[in-house]
Structures are given as structure tokens and as C-alpha cells.
Amino acid sequence: MAKTKQEPLDQVFMALADGTRRKMVHMLAESELSVSELSEPFDMSLAAVSKHIKVLENARLIKRRIEGRSHIFQLVPEQLTGALDWISIYRYFWSKRMDNLEQLFNESEQVNEGKKSED
Amino acid sequence: MAKTKQEPLDQVFMALADGTRRKMVHMLAESELSVSELSEPFDMSLAAVSKHIKVLENARLIKRRIEGRSHIFQLVPEQLTGALDWISIYRYFWSKRMDNLEQLFNESEQVNEGKKSED
DNA sequence: ACAATATTCAACCTTTTGGTTGAATATAAA
DNA sequence: TTTATATTCAACCAAAAGGTTGAATATTGT
Structure with missing residues (x-):
């Protein structure tokens, strides 16, 4: 095996x-x-x-x-439920990604107020 | 291929x-x-x-x-979502099964009024 | 230019997958 | 008891999966 x-x-x-x-x-x-x-x-x-x-x-x-x-x-x-549960990690990913988008949004607000340059 | x-x-x-x-x-x-x-x-x-x-x-x-x-x-x-959606047929199955359980429950009520033995 | 770092490519190997066919098993029906 | 029905088993096969090693490619640092 x-x-x-x-x-x-x-x-x-x-x-x-x-x-x-x-x-x-x-x-x-x-x-x-x-x-x-x-x-x-x-x-x-x-x-x-x-x-x-x-x-x-x-x-x-x-x-x-x-x-x-x-x-x-x-x-x-039961096992289908298990698979479903596993895939549900993607929700967690979504929340992370939402945080990033929020961050990006905040950054872009600052940019719009000042006029900032990164890297 | x-x-x-x-x-x-x-x-x-x-x-x-x-x-x-x-x-x-x-x-x-x-x-x-x-x-x-x-x-x-x-x-x-x-x-x-x-x-x-x-x-x-x-x-x-x-x-x-x-x-x-x-x-x-x-x-x-996106693709994870697709997989999740596919698996969600099991919800449909659940509803079917619930119907069966309900039926079984009703049947067993009739049985319980008589006498029961199982192994 | 040279060496180090980051990654892929190509060739190879073994095991698993997904199919076939023909024979075997078990139950039902005549 | 013979025949038909329902399904699996065993042997086989080609292709794919998952790994290896050694060489190739691309970028970066000295």
C-alpha cells in the first residue's frame, strides 16, 4: 500500500x-x-x-x-457534512480578505486626503 | 489523455x-x-x-x-464555493430523510401502543 | 563574471484508478 | 431442478497520481 x-x-x-x-x-x-x-x-x-x-x-x-x-x-x-465543514475554511479566508479590503480602503482614503506615495 | x-x-x-x-x-x-x-x-x-x-x-x-x-x-x-454548492445537495437529502423519520416516528408510535422487541 | 537562491522541467518509477471481460455466487421463478 | 436475474470477483490493461533525482532556468547578491 x-x-x-x-x-x-x-x-x-x-x-x-x-x-x-x-x-x-x-x-x-x-x-x-x-x-x-x-x-x-x-x-x-x-x-x-x-x-x-x-x-x-x-x-x-x-x-x-x-x-x-x-x-x-x-x-x-455524515461524511458529506464533514467535507462541507472542511471547505468552510474558505469563510475564514473571506473574513481575512475582507480585513485586507478594509485596510486597502482606509489606505486609499488617506491617499485621497494627502497624496501619499508608497515604495 | x-x-x-x-x-x-x-x-x-x-x-x-x-x-x-x-x-x-x-x-x-x-x-x-x-x-x-x-x-x-x-x-x-x-x-x-x-x-x-x-x-x-x-x-x-x-x-x-x-x-x-x-x-x-x-x-x-470561487472554486471552493462551487464545491460547497455542489455538496449542498445533502441539505435536500436531509429534508427527504426528515420526512422519512417523521413517517418512522408515526409508525413507531403505533408500535409503541402495542409492544416492542428488537435486538 | 560568479555563486547562491528560488523554482521548474524531464525522465523515470511504483501504486492507484477506472475500465474491460469471463467466470462465480446467490436468490428467485418456472 | 433448471433457468433467469442481480451482483460480485479475479485477472488483466492503460492512464494518471505522487513521488524521486539531476539538470535547466531565472533572478539576486558579491
Whole structure:
């Protein structure tokens, strides 16, 4: 193996980095679905679909329930929330950037009052 | 190339699917940094760091500015916002699930009036 | 002009990803 | 019990990811 431990966020973001899987997540946001139902919009083998599903499952984005010969999948929102939380650092960045803009604004006010030259 | 066109979200999520790059994003949320400053916490070659940076850059999560011999990077929040928006489908899921829970609750009330046993 | 600093480029290597096909497993239906 | 349905497994493959090293490029300081 490449890494001893793969962080959950690694797996979640990796799982979402593929259009097929993102579409699957959207489908499962609508309702529970079986493998063949999930495979319907995609032009690939069932084995390939099965692998995509496993990626989502390992990332704990979905949960499997076996019902007879059908495997039914359900979206599990916790990990999505985790990803959302991580990305939310950008809010912090925004606030920083706002500070900078404020600063720039103040500086430009001074410039307008005096006529100052920097560097 | 494998795919003719790589979707922006593919690139953004892929970029975030790596702890090193996520840390870089966090660092750049604090302040602008050069390549060597960005490389500081990581135990890898500058060439490797350079590659990680390029991934973030291609995903348009960061912006490069060349100042003399230094390359300075700045976080760009737009794509993060895009990712955030995408994930927000989970809110929709929540509302669906709430409906189900409500339903379950109603069902269990009926059950509780009788008798219950589960393992 | 020369050396030091900052960074990228190119070639290479290994592991992972995303797909294929054909066979295997498990359940359901005739 | 045979056949159809639902899904996975195993082996294989090509391309991408993530790292290395050594050389190249560009800028700055002496």
C-alpha cells in the first residue's frame, strides 16, 4: 500500500472527484436504489458500476443493505457534512480578505486626503 | 489523455483529496506564500511540492504571481464555493430523510401502543 | 563574471484508478 | 431442478497520481 492510513477526507473528496459517482450521490439523494438502477444512466459494465459503488461505500458516503438478490443503497450524509465543514475554511479566508479590503480602503482614503506615495 | 474534458468539479475535488494539498489551502487561507514557504511543513522534494501546487493551480483554487525569483500564491475562493454548492445537495437529502423519520416516528408510535422487541 | 537562491522541467518509477471481460455466487421463478 | 436475474470477483490493461533525482532556468547578491 502507498499509505498506511488513508484519511476519511481523502476518501470522501476522492470519491466526489468523479462525475459518475457524483451523479450516483445525487440519484441516491432522491431515493434508495439498487445496483442495476444506479447503473441505468451510465454507459459502462455492471462490474465498473459495482466498483464505483464500492468507492462511495468505503468513503462511507453510502450504506448497503442486501435484500434477496438485490443490493440497495442509501445515502449517508455524515461524511458529506464533514467535507462541507472542511471547505468552510474558505469563510475564514473571506473574513481575512475582507480585513485586507478594509485596510486597502482606509489606505486609499488617506491617499485621497494627502497624496501619499508608497515604495 | 483519458478524457477530452475534465470537469472543474472533478479537478477541485481531486485537488482536495490529498492531505498535503488541503494543508496548503489552509496555509494560504492565512496568508500568501511562496513555494519554499509552502514546502516548509512537508517532508518531500521541492519538485513534488511544485507538482502539488500545480494541481491546486489547475483546479483554480490558487493563483500565482511571480515576483523576482519567487512565485507567490494566493487562495482563490470561487472554486471552493462551487464545491460547497455542489455538496449542498445533502441539505435536500436531509429534508427527504426528515420526512422519512417523521413517517418512522408515526409508525413507531403505533408500535409503541402495542409492544416492542428488537435486538 | 560568479555563486547562491528560488523554482521548474524531464525522465523515470511504483501504486492507484477506472475500465474491460469471463467466470462465480446467490436468490428467485418456472 | 433448471433457468433467469442481480451482483460480485479475479485477472488483466492503460492512464494518471505522487513521488524521486539531476539538470535547466531565472533572478539576486558579491
